């Protein structure tokens with residue numbers, strides 16, 4: 001990359017003290033090696049492991065109590081998660097009690113395995129094992145920070161001392177587990193992404209041996225980006241290096257645990273899976289320490305949007321969100337991928353136009369294929385997935401404000417009120433709507449749009465029609481008899497024509513109001529007419545049984561106004 005500023009870029013030095021921070025290359029050694037991840041593809045979902053009840057929970061101002069944790073746990077099992085980190089039992093009574101609550105029976109489905117988290121201290125490991133007593137299956141997850149800064153600043157231990165601490169903790173875990181068949185082990189070198197790769201391999205391989213892992217009883221090695229420090233490609237290189245160099249690879253489940261400090265947690269997780277990770281830890285909607293853990297909902301639905309089964313059912317995403325918001329007492333952002341209130345909504349005109357056309361084509365395509373719309377292949381512009389697949393209706397897809405255009409306005413009138421404006425009339429009504437929304441500075445609801453439509457096209461004007469009748473004296477010949485008030489003249493008139501509107505126009509001519517009908521459309525709900533009167537052109541509309549007559553009358557009144 002060039003270091004001199006090109007002439008076309010007028011940006012100036014910020015004055016911020018950026019020089020206080022070091023590039024990742026100076027903080028961590030990323031081994032060069034074979035790099036297969038750039039050309040890999042994700043063809044099936046990794047094992048998702050929600051850590052909301054531990055990592056998410058430890059980041060909350062008010063940690064969850066047992067009823068909230070239980071509600072969250074039930075949601076996770078209902079959605080289809082099969083391994084769930086349920087707490088840090090030695091951290092607090094609330095965490096311990098919840099694990100005891102699960103051990104009490106009834107809550108954990110037979111195919112779900114709870115994970116419990118422990119630091120490398122014998123007394124806390126004991127408390128952890130006391131908590132899981134009675135659970136038929138559990139993963140006991142040991143962690144310790146391993147990177148140089150954490151070793152020096154936090155733990156005050158050398159590499160050798162950390163290695164010894166890990167070994168002693170792991171031996172203690174093995175003793176406590178005895179020969180219980182349902183207990184498996186997990187290890188996390190916390191701050192993996194800042195740790196020397198050879199040290200990670202030394203610790204992980206040592207534990208694979210010590211815990212005697214096998215393909216039938218694999219160990220999980222979980223490699224966290226505890227605090228994100230580099231672009232996601234660096235994390236992918238780090239993961240691929242471990243993936244390719246771990247011993248007894250078939251006895252290891254390689255897991256990742258990205259955080260989101262740089263806002264790239266999702267990218268890190270996806271690239272890590274390309275690089276060989278088989279298991280991903282994260283939280284629903286990205287709760288967690290600081291900027292959060294990687295968001296499992298986004299990851300799962302990103303796969304879904306690529307035609308890969310996410311292996312969790314997020315078909316009622318609003319219900320999932322509601323439970324998570326209740327348990328965490330934190331709102332999900334309206335722009336949050338897939339789940340936010342606004343993520344399937346377009347306000348801007350060209351997007352609305354494209355979505356409206358896309359939805360119409362989707363309906364035609366489904367009909368051609370003879371399948372329901374919910375089964376037809378999806379290709380609607382600006383909507384990466386069908387909102388209906390995650391339980392959203394199309395109702396909020398298009399919303400109108402001053403940024404909107406004719407397509408969006410017409411779509412809302414049609415879908416909410418059954419009024420299908422003819423294409424040539426749409427710009428006319430869009431101008432009316434734009435003037436109103438520019439004046440108010442607000443969105444116009446479908447009800448307000450209808451009110452504007454009514455006030456614009458369905459009101460009376462200077463030319464008034466009093467008593468009238470129409471009949472067809474002979475086939476194809478219509479006769480219109482009426483009393484008309486035009487300005488200060490009132491009189492009885494009659495006209496004939498090929499249809500009711502033309503017979504009415506003939507009567508109008510007799511009353512001294514010469515009208516030329518430029519366009520006329522009628523459907524079951526409404527009629528629309530574009531008329532020219534005295535050189536002025538205007539659109540009008542009518543509804544109900546005399547829609548055709550009122551459409552012409554409305555256009556005339558708008559033209560003579």
Ligand SMILES: CC(=O)SCCNC(=O)CCNC(=O)[C@H](O)C(C)(C)COP(=O)(O)OP(=O)(O)OC[C@H]1O[C@@H](n2cnc3c(N)ncnc32)[C@H](O)[C@@H]1OP(=O)(O)O
Nearest residue numbers: 055058088090091092119120121143144145154155190226
């Ligand atoms: C990245 C992560 O998410 S890690 C998980 C973070 N979660 C939590 O901390 C929530 C639960 N934590 C706790 O309940 C407590 O911190 C405990 C029980 C673990 C320890 O409590 P305390 O003994 O009061 O110590 P404190 O909370 O100050 O933690 C610091 C101590 O833990 C040590 N420590 C930190 N990590 C570990 C570890 N993985 N294994 C062993 N000891 C550790 C530190 O070296 C420090 O020891 P020191 O006091 O001798 O310097």
Ligand SMILES: CC(C)C(=O)C(=O)O
Nearest residue numbers: 143188190191224226
């Ligand atoms: C220790 C691991 C699992 C963790 O929570 C982290 O590094 O953020």
